[in-house]
Amino acid sequence: MPNIVKIEKKIGDFQKSITIPGDKSLSIRWVLFSSLANGTSTAKNLLMSEDVLAAIKAVKKLGIKVSVNNNKCKIFGKGIDGYKYKKNLRIDAQNSGTLGRLILGLLVNSPEPIYLVGDKSLSKRDFRRVSDPLSKFGVKFKLRNNNCLPLKISGSSKLKPIKYNEKRGSAQCKSSIIFAAMRTDGITTIKAKKSRNHTELLCKHLKLPISIKSKKKFDEIKIKKVKKINSLNYEIPSDISSSAFFIVLTALSFNSQLIIKNINVNPSRIGIITILKKMGVKIIFKNQKTYKGEKKADIKVVSAKNIKAINCPTELNSGAIDEFLVIFLVAAKAKGVSYFKNLGELNQKESPRLEWAKKILTNLGVKTITTNDTIKIYGNPDLNLDLKRKIIIKNYLKDHRVFMTSVVAALSFGGKWNIHDKDSINTSFPNFLKIIDYLKK
Numbered sequence: 001m002p003n004i005v006k007i008e009k010k011i012g013d014f015q016k017s018i019t020i021p022g023d024k025s026l027s028i029r030w031v032l033f034s035s036l037a038n039g040t041s042t043a044k045n046l047l048m049s050e051d052v053l054a055a056i057k058a059v060k061k062l063g064i065k066v067s068v069n070n071n072k073c074k075i076f077g078k079g080i081d082g083y084k085y086k087k088n089l090r091i092d093a094q095n096s097g098t099l100g101r102l103i104l105g106l107l108v109n110s111p112e113p114i115y116l117v118g119d120k121s122l123s124k125r126d127f128r129r130v131s132d133p134l135s136k137f138g139v140k141f142k143l144r145n146n147n148c149l150p151l152k153i154s155g156s157s158k159l160k161p162i163k164y165n166e167k168r169g170s171a172q173c174k175s176s177i178i179f180a181a182m183r184t185d186g187i188t189t190i191k192a193k194k195s196r197n198h199t200e201l202l203c204k205h206l207k208l209p210i211s212i213k214s215k216k217k218f219d220e221i222k223i224k225k226v227k228k229i230n231s232l233n234y235e236i237p238s239d240i241s242s243s244a245f246f247i248v249l250t251a252l253s254f255n256s257q258l259i260i261k262n263i264n265v266n267p268s269r270i271g272i273i274t275i276l277k278k279m280g281v282k283i284i285f286k287n288q289k290t291y292k293g294e295k296k297a298d299i300k301v302v303s304a305k306n307i308k309a310i311n312c313p314t315e316l317n318s319g320a321i322d323e324f325l326v327i328f329l330v331a332a333k334a335k336g337v338s339y340f341k342n343l344g345e346l347n348q349k350e351s352p353r354l355e356w357a358k359k360i361l362t363n364l365g366v367k368t369i370t371t372n373d374t375i376k377i378y379g380n381p382d383l384n385l386d387l388k389r390k391i392i393i394k395n396y397l398k399d400h401r402v403f404m405t406s407v408v409a410a411l412s413f414g415g416k417w418n419i420h421d422k423d424s425i426n427t428s429f430p431n432f433l434k435i436i437d438y439l440k441k
Helices: 024-036 050-061 097-106 128-135 171-181 198-205 240-252 271-278 324-332 344-348 353-363 400-413 422-427 432-440
Strands: 004-007 015-019 038-044 065-069 072-078 089-092 114-117 140-144 148-154 163-166 188-193 210-214 218-223 257-264 283-291 294-302 337-340 367-370 375-378 390-393 416-420
Touching: 004 400, 015 432, 024 038, 024 050, 024 072, 024 097, 024 171, 024 198, 050 065, 050 089, 050 097, 050 422, 097 114, 097 128, 097 171, 128 140, 128 148, 128 171, 163 171, 171 188, 171 198, 171 218, 198 210, 198 218, 240 257, 240 271, 240 294, 240 324, 240 400, 240 432, 271 283, 271 324, 324 337, 324 353, 324 375, 324 400, 344 353, 353 367, 353 375, 353 390, 353 400, 390 400, 400 416, 400 422, 400 432, 422 432
Parallel strands: 015 257, 089 114, 163 188, 390 416
Antiparallel strands: 004 416, 038 072, 065 072, 114 148, 140 148, 188 218, 210 218, 257 294, 283 294, 337 375, 367 375
């Protein structure tokens, strides 16, 4: 079958309810925590994407038994020291930065060197942000070009606790250090710039020896060595990042309304909600609950009639870092000039996303001014493409978010689009196009 999606017609109005697959960040973390637990852990609504399946393959290579049946998964943990480290072990993180960076924190005591590899896209991403702090524990690394995958990690039997100042707001870096500290005698202290806190919430739910002091701009996290992790039965809430595409599609569509069920609305993840509300999009949380430390709710969104430009506060960046591509589409239809800054982290993702934002918006006929870490978007409330305009999206390193953003743009603004590499969605959201088709009916 062709690996191209062709869209030549805007979406019509819709009033529907949808369910999104499980949260990717929580799915991968559940796999890693459960692999260290004593006994059998069961997850429902586990995201069955390539990234999560790569995590399952990784723990299986470390000697952990896993069974999968539809979206129900069982992991038979052997305890905090239950991994088997074979010689010449090679772990493939594929496209997953979350898996690649987090699992290094669990390998810090390996008596054998372990090789971590990834796909073409992941192999271009920065791994020194994790290897540098982990080296302070006494671990040795060898990286390609001193920065990238493939890498070799050589663990230590004499791990030393560290103090580390995490300045990027990288949840992956912070989580990797937390995992390493769980294997280390003494107290490790992290001063961490605010970022998503799923790892900390799971640690607290599992009653692990972690303390967190929340300051205005950072968290102070202290972790002691972990002796035992109890099994973790978990019904994974649905993914806010995947929901973002349908929230924006609804906001940009005419006379439409959508309810998205059972979404993870962790306050460290809902930057997109705060930003879109500031821009005049009506979004309501319904049936709010707290589940094992995580907040979840149904999200109701309706078509936006008057979209306002925004000078986006930088403190919202970390909570929306995966959603900015699709947020920029809303800015494209705003009245006035929107300004987003301190977004250099976008170019450290699967593709240089700030560059791709400019390309997509330019294809829409929207003026932008970009630097290495900022973008100004000159919105047009009457934006509506000539039906004959042809737009081709390809060669974007199979970045799933570039693909899905392009689909939303095509359905929202018109034109004739050829969007290549539709299999890119398999890393995070395999049934994205099925839900799109459901909304178009």
